[in-house]
Amino acid sequence: MNKLQQAIAMLHEVDSEAGRSGDRSRIHPAARLFVNVLFILLTVSFHKYNMMGLLSMGLYLLITGIWEELSFLKGLKRIRYILFLIALLGMANLFFDRNIIFQFGSMNITGGMISMATLFIKGVFTVYAAYFLLMETGIEGSCAALGSFGIPKGGVTVVLLTYRYLILLLKEVQRMLQAYQLRAPGQKGIHIRAWGSFVGLLLLRTMERGKDVYDSMLLRGYGGEGLWKEAGSRQISSGLSVVYAAAWTLALGALRVFPVFQIAGSLFG
Amino acid sequence: MAEIEVSHLTFSYDGKRDVLSDMSFRIGEGETVGLIGANGTGKSTLLKLLVGLLSDHQGSILADGVKVDKKSLETVRRKIGYVFQDSDSQLFLSTVYEDVAFGPRNYGYSGEEVEKRVMEALGQVHMEEYRDRQIYRLSGGQKKLASIATILSMEPKILLFDEPSIALDPRNRRQLIHILKEMKGLKLIASHDLDLVLDTCQRTILIAGGSIVFDGNTRDILTDEKLLRENGLELPLSLSRST
Numbered sequence: 001m002n003k004l005q006q007a008i009a010m011l012h013e014v015d016s017e018a019g020r021s022g023d024r025s026r027i028h029p030a031a032r033l034f035v036n037v038l039f040i041l042l043t044v045s046f047h048k049y050n051m052m053g054l055l056s057m058g059l060y061l062l063i064t065g066i067w068e069e070l071s072f073l074k075g076l077k078r079i080r081y082i083l084f085l086i087a088l089l090g091m092a093n094l095f096f097d098r099n100i101i102f103q104f105g106s107m108n109i110t111g112g113m114i115s116m117a118t119l120f121i122k123g124v125f126t127v128y129a130a131y132f133l134l135m136e137t138g139i140e141g142s143c144a145a146l147g148s149f150g151i152p153k154g155g156v157t158v159v160l161l162t163y164r165y166l167i168l169l170l171k172e173v174q175r176m177l178q179a180y181q182l183r184a185p186g187q188k189g190i191h192i193r194a195w196g197s198f199v200g201l202l203l204l205r206t207m208e209r210g211k212d213v214y215d216s217m218l219l220r221g222y223g224g225e226g227l228w229k230e231a232g233s234r235q236i237s238s239g240l241s242v243v244y245a246a247a248w249t250l251a252l253g254a255l256r257v258f259p260v261f262q263i264a265g266s267l268f269g
Numbered sequence: 270m271a272e273i274e275v276s277h278l279t280f281s282y283d284g285k286r287d288v289l290s291d292m293s294f295r296i297g298e299g300e301t302v303g304l305i306g307a308n309g310t311g312k313s314t315l316l317k318l319l320v321g322l323l324s325d326h327q328g329s330i331l332a333d334g335v336k337v338d339k340k341s342l343e344t345v346r347r348k349i350g351y352v353f354q355d356s357d358s359q360l361f362l363s364t365v366y367e368d369v370a371f372g373p374r375n376y377g378y379s380g381e382e383v384e385k386r387v388m389e390a391l392g393q394v395h396m397e398e399y400r401d402r403q404i405y406r407l408s409g410g411q412k413k414l415a416s417i418a419t420i421l422s423m424e425p426k427i428l429l430f431d432e433p434s435i436a437l438d439p440r441n442r443r444q445l446i447h448i449l450k451e452m453k454g455l456k457l458i459a460s461h462d463l464d465l466v467l468d469t470c471q472r473t474i475l476i477a478g479g480s481i482v483f484d485g486n487t488r489d490i491l492t493d494e495k496l497l498r499e500n501g502l503e504l505p506l507s508l509s510r511s512t
């Protein structure tokens with residue numbers, strides 16, 4: 001399998017695994033979205049040198065991952081390119097912030113190093129949270145949640161269609177790449193001179209396809225809503241959802257305010 | 270009284286060259302009609318006009334007594350089901366069930382009713398066992414049958430098919446023919462598969478150069494080698510062998 005096929009297969013895999021978590025699925029997607037957004041906001045709000053506090057937020061991901069039986073490793077494989085990008089961005093900190101914070105043996109640890117690390121961790125946590133949300137509720141469920149928080153339907157539809165469009169785009173790239181390579185044997189990749197027309201054609205073709213898909217939705221009574229209605233006949237328990245959201249709000253708040261690791265350390269130390 | 274009435278229909282994509290010009294015909298309730306013609310003669314264009322995917326035409330289109338225009342789209346689309354030439358355009362949700370349920374859900378049916386309609390539709394195309402299958406794991410032919418089911422679940426009075434037998438192997442093609450024959454309601458089938466048209470349609474409309482060249486008994490047109498050739502078509506295999 002080449003990279004492209006892998007990417008397509010991965011999106012399909014996420015699609016098929018997502019939103020099928022048995023009893024746990026009785027929690028309303030909105031409660032999950034709320035907790036995840038809260039988590040992200042609190043995580044991002046940590047000071048750039050507060051590494052320990054930040055790490056304690058990871059407890060949320062740890063517990064969620066275990067409870068939902070989501071594999072961290074599989075997740076890591078899926079989001080690795082995004083993480084790579086974040087790491088690149090974080091590097092800039094090395095150059096801007098050269099204050100020496102403390103010394104580790106003979107090594108000077110600068111503020112830049114710490115803030116690079118915290119930025120990276122924030123990135124990892126945020127992406128993991130988003131990924132978990134997707135896996136917990138599925139794309140349709142996530143959209144339902146967005147909708148129930150008053151995000152305009154048009155906006156939610158854009159999110160959903162973008163997600164679907166991504167798959168179309170990748171498939172189209174694959175189709176065109178195959179057609180190209182069959183007629184340019186022994187050539188690796190696409191010749192630089194063909195790039196312009198390749199990209200242009202790709203956009204046209206996916207837009208055309210996108211329009212057909214949208215037409216077929218309209219023809220089936222789609223009126224800008226309901227697209228992200230709950231899959232199947234999922235039983236939602238509002239009690240459980242409220243408890244879930246409330247418990248995590250308290251827990252995340254505590255993690256944010258108290259230096260949990262230090263307290264734990266002083267208890268045992 | 271589900272019927273289609275087209276009168277003096279003229280349409281152009283660019284405002285310069287008419288793809289369809291001054292076309293008139295009427296299809297009565299329960300009729301199954303074939304729509305044939307060489308590539309680029311406007312078959313798909315005509316079907317899209319009928320469901321209002323293309324607008325700004327001249328002349329009038331009545332579907333089940335309702336004039337097709339921007340205001341009536343919702344009403345019209347409840348009456349007409351349209352099966353796309355390319356199944357990948359039709360299917361966009363993750364599983365077969367989800368996709369077939371999409372239409373009924375949009376129309377606000379209860380969970381039970383949706384389930385019932387989905388299973389009935391899948392039963393009609395013999396795809397029950399694929400209900401929870403991921404769409405991307407279906408073969409081309411299975412996708413075609415699934416996409417037909419997405420339309421059947423809405424129980425439209427009028428069905429439009431664009432190249433329904435494309436991508437089907439002989440067995441699935443036979444099954445499709447069987448399904449088409451079983452199906453009630455008005456059907457308009459655009460196809461290059463003249464044998465399929467011969468098998469399923471009493472009546473056939475042949476278009477060329479933007480207008481109707483022939484409208485009548487299927488057997489009459491499909492045995493008229495001269496007329497077919499003049500319009501870029503050939504005798505169906507089943508007939509060319511026997512003559």
Ligand SMILES: Nc1ncnc2c1ncn2[C@@H]1O[C@H](COP(=O)(O)OP(=O)(O)OP(=O)(O)O)[C@@H](O)[C@H]1O
Nearest residue numbers: 282283288306307308309310311312313314315461
């Ligand atoms: N979106 C478009 N914009 C401009 N012209 C178009 C468009 N779609 C189709 N046409 C033109 O309109 C004419 C009719 O096309 P149409 O797709 O309806 O033909 P068809 O009978 O369905 O052909 P086929 O048998 O190949 O499916 C063709 O000449 C085509 O080039």
Ligand SMILES: [Mg+2]
Nearest residue numbers: 312313354431
């Ligand atoms: Mg066509």
